[in-house]
Amino acid sequence: GAGVSQSPSNKVTEKGKDVELRCDPISGHTALYWYRQSLGQGLEFLIYFQGNSAPDKSGLPSDRFSAERTGGSVSTLTIQRTQQEDSAVYLCASSPQGGVGELFFGEGSRLTVL
Amino acid sequence: DQQVKQNSPSLSVQEGRISILNCDYTNSMFDYFLWYKKYPAEGPTFLISISSIKDKNEDGRFTVFLNKSAKHLSLHIVPSQPGDSAVYFCAARDRGSTLGRLYFGRGTQLTVWP
Numbered sequence: 001g002a003g004v005s006q007s008p009s010n011k012v013t014e015k016g017k018d019v020e021l022r023c024d025p026i027s028g029h030t031a032l033y034w035y036r037q038s039l040g041q042g043l044e045f046l047i048y049f050q051g052n053s054a055p056d057k058s059g060l061p062s063d064r065f066s067a068e069r070t071g072g073s074v075s076t077l078t079i080q081r082t083q084q085e086d087s088a089v090y091l092c093a094s095s096p097q098g099g100v101g102e103l104f105f106g107e108g109s110r111l112t113v114l
Numbered sequence: 115d116q117q118v119k120q121n122s123p124s125l126s127v128q129e130g131r132i133s134i135l136n137c138d139y140t141n142s143m144f145d146y147f148l149w150y151k152k153y154p155a156e157g158p159t160f161l162i163s164i165s166s167i168k169d170k171n172e173d174g175r176f177t178v179f180l181n182k183s184a185k186h187l188s189l190h191i192v193p194s195q196p197g198d199s200a201v202y203f204c205a206a207r208d209r210g211s212t213l214g215r216l217y218f219g220r221g222t223q224l225t226v227w228p
Contacts, residue, residue, distance in 0.1 A: 004157070033215070042118070042203065043158070043218035056215065091157055102148065103216065105157030 002026065004106035006092050012112045013082055021077045021109045023092030031095045032075050033103060034067055038088040046090075049075065050097075082113045117141045118206050120219035129228050133191040137204030137219055140185065144206040148216065149178060149189050152201045161202070162189070194226045 005024040013019050025032050034046040045059040049069045060066070064082075069075040079086055089110050093103035119138045127133045135149075145166040150158035164171040164178045164187070171178050177190045191198055201223050205216040 035218075040220065042116070042120075042220040043205075043216075045215050045217070048215055059215075093157070102160030102163070103158075105150075105159070107155065107157045 004092055004094055004104055006090075006106035006109050008109055009107065010110045010112075012114065014114050015084060016081055018078065018080045019082055019111060021079075021090050021092075021111070023075045023077070023106060025073065025075070025092070025094030026104055027073075028096070029094035029104070030072065030097050032069055033093045033095075034075070034077050035091045035093065036088040037091060037108075038085075043091065046077070079111075082111075084113050087111055087113045116219070117144075118204055118217045118219040120202075120204055120222050122222050123220070124223040124225070126225045126227065127194045129196055129226055130193045133189075133194045133198065133224055133226065135189040135191075135202050135204075135222050135224065137187050137189075138185060139187075139206055139217075141206070141208055141217070142185070143208045143210045144217075145209040146207040147178070147180060147187050148205045148207075149176075150203040150205060150218075151198075152203065152221070158203055191224075194224075196226050196228060199224055199226050 007022045030051045032049040035043040037043050047067045048056040064080045067077045089108040091108045093105045095103050148163040149161040151161045152158040162173050162176045180187045201221040203221045204219040
């Protein structure tokens with residue numbers, strides 16, 4: 001497809017389990033972002049990848065969260081030992097080169113931690 | 115601390131009338147502002163943007179106004195249409211932080227009724 005693709009679209013897990021969320025950005029986009037939206041909240045920045053530069057991880061809420069981007073394309077966000085407060089919609093976005101301009105968002109992965 | 119604030123969680127407008135969505139910010143380092151629209155179960159999509167060197171930007175039915183002294187921006191939709199019903203997010207970029215990292219408000223649910 002032409003847009004940002006995320007999987008799974010829905011994930012229900014038990015507290016304490018690990019989860020992986022996947023993002024396939026738009027082909028050719030060098031910048032990739034992860035955001036999350038908790039219930040009633042705005043979009044919260046998590047992490048940013050730009051080309052081969054070191055990622056900006058300043059938004060990750062704890063060391064249970066990590067992300068990688070392989071080959072400058074697909075990214076995986078991993079949450080270890082999930083907690084109920086991790087329940088949110090995790091949104092991935094890409095852009096042609098970062099900087100000024102719009103982000104192209106995927107449809108999100110809804111995570112529910114029981 | 116919410117650097118971008120959308121104080122109205124919802125707005126209801128009759129079709130054909132003007133919709134005005136408001137956004138306030140606290141960070142004087144913000145230099146670029148964007149509005150995103152989000153339908154249920156979809157990712158946010160870019161709508162319109164404005165640089166801090168301007169005070170108005172217009173695109174069809176959509177106009178964004180920026181008042182830097184008041185740290186306030188607004189999105190005007192004229193005339194409003196039922197298809198405009200969605201959640202609207204205000205976002206801003208801090209020129210001192212990661213290029214492309216955006217700070218989002220919590221959104222305003224716009225409902226346009228016939």
